[in-house]
Amino acid sequence: MDRVLPKKKWNNKRITTVAGITALVLLISGSIYFTSGKSKLNVDAERITVSEIHKGKFQEFIPVNGIVMPLTTIYLDAAEGGRVEEKYVEDGAMMKKGDPIMRLSNTDLELTLANQETAVFDVLTQMQNTRNNSQENTISKLNQLADVDNGLKEAERKYKMNKKLYADRIIGLQEFQATENEYNYQLRKRRLADRVLKQDSVSVKQQLSQMNESYERMTNALQLMKKKVGDLVVRAPVDGQLTSMDAEIGQNKNKGERLGQIDVLSGFKVRADIDEHYIARIFPGLMGDFTLGDKVYKLRIKKVFTQVTNGRFQVDMEFIGKAASNIRRGQTLQVRLALGDETQALLLARGGFYQQTGGNWVFKMSKDGKTAYKTDIQLGRQNPDYYEILSGLEPGDKVITSSYENFGDVQELVLKK
Structure with missing residues (x-):
């Protein structure tokens, strides 16, 4: 006699179907989680630079290269053309007014x-x-x-x-x-x-x-x-040092051609090249300084040459007080030229992060220092050491200021020691 067997509730087919649906749901959920949530990246803490936000004195300045020049330079041009017959002195000689320098001949x-x-x-x-x-x-x-x-x-x-x-x-x-x-x-x-x-x-x-x-x-x-x-006998017009003499015996010089110059050694000035981007902000009276040895010397812009050549223009700066005793003509100085007065500001140290973010955001450290997350900021003025923070950060906040080149588009960094 036949017997009715009870129907199995979890057969192999049903189990396979449920397992497939569950895997699909988990896959979709994981995708949603990882695409809608914050992407993370593990970073070696020893390979990054962290700087703390703080309030301090801020002065906007730019670094410029300055060349030391005599305060007064008298150029020697050939009043009449001729052939160089005789040189009485050599370049670098100290001259008195009226001393002969060279003799030209003109038949x-x-x-x-x-x-x-x-x-x-x-x-x-x-x-x-x-x-x-x-x-x-x-x-x-x-x-x-x-x-x-x-x-x-x-x-x-x-x-x-x-x-x-x-x-x-x-x-x-x-x-x-x-x-x-x-x-x-x-x-x-x-x-x-x-x-x-x-x-x-x-x-x-x-x-x-x-x-x-x-x-x-x-x-x-x-x-x-x-x-x-x-005038065929070229003489020193003032007391000073003969420099940049360009004449050799037998050489022909045209009328008006530069023969050299006399540097009046009564003092020095500094001539600096500045990027044309700052031309609207540069005017006589702006202050600058440079360090020579262990001393800081102050300078002040006396004259601005507004002619722009190859994207740069020049200024003449005078010394405030006594010039450095060991300074020499032609010496190159690294001058910090201030563009404004010193004020209190929220400061962020400069770093490689700016190349990737343009100053629009940074990775800000969490309180426990184990992670860093993307934070929008707004920067103001800057100098070679600091950026001025206008919004997005507070004093005491810590920020990663080294380069973000290897971080890609991640939203959060996990710091590993």
Whole structure:
């Protein structure tokens, strides 16, 4: 007789199905957990740098390279072109005002000077000849005038005598009129001689005046030419040190070409190159400092050169107080140039993290120091040592400031010692 067997509740098929569904649910749940939750990364604590947020004095400044230069520099340019014939001193020599440095030769200038001297000598000779001729002419005219005066006096004597004789009817009318005509002729002749003498005197004076003016102009031109030839000997314009001399014997130098410079050793200044990004924030009066040896020296911007070359512009800085005694021309200094006054701020040490985050977030340490999680922040001003924190962190917070290059997109770091 057949017997009804009870149906099994958990057969192999059902068990397999339930196990598959459970595995699928676990897989989906794990995926949701790991994709929606925080991704983590284990990090060796010894390979990171941790900095603590604190309040302190903050001053925005930028590091710039400065070159020590003399306070005053006089450039030596060739006033006239020529060939370098002789050098009296070498680069680096200490000079007194007027000391010769080098001698140039210029045949054209020397020939022009000789021609100018000849022309001046010719004008001077002409002036002397004209003066001599005028004197001789004046003497001749005076002699003629003396003859005319003598003839006039004789004619006047006869005229007066015959006039009386004619009035007494001793002589006739014809004889009287003859002496009268002679007297009038000699009188007109005297007036004419006097006019000729005056005109001749005026003409000679005008001629001599013109020649004097011409002589003065030519003399001035000669003096200028002598100065040009004299400038072929290059001399120190002031007391100082000769530097950057660029001239060798036999070398040809053009007019206006730089020959060297004289550094006046009365003091020093610092010329610094600054990135054009800061040009709107740089102005005379800004302070800077540098350390030399164990001492800190202060500088102040005196002049700003606004011309930008290759993305940079220059400033001249003067020393506040006494300059360093061991400083030398051409020495390079690392100057900290302050862009603002010193204030209190929340500070975060600079580090490699900024390259990956742009200063928008950091990994902030947990209280127990075992983990670090991503935190949004806002930075303000900066200097080579610190960033100014505007929001997102508080004093006492600890932040990983080393590079985040190997952290990827994780949200949390687990620190392993």
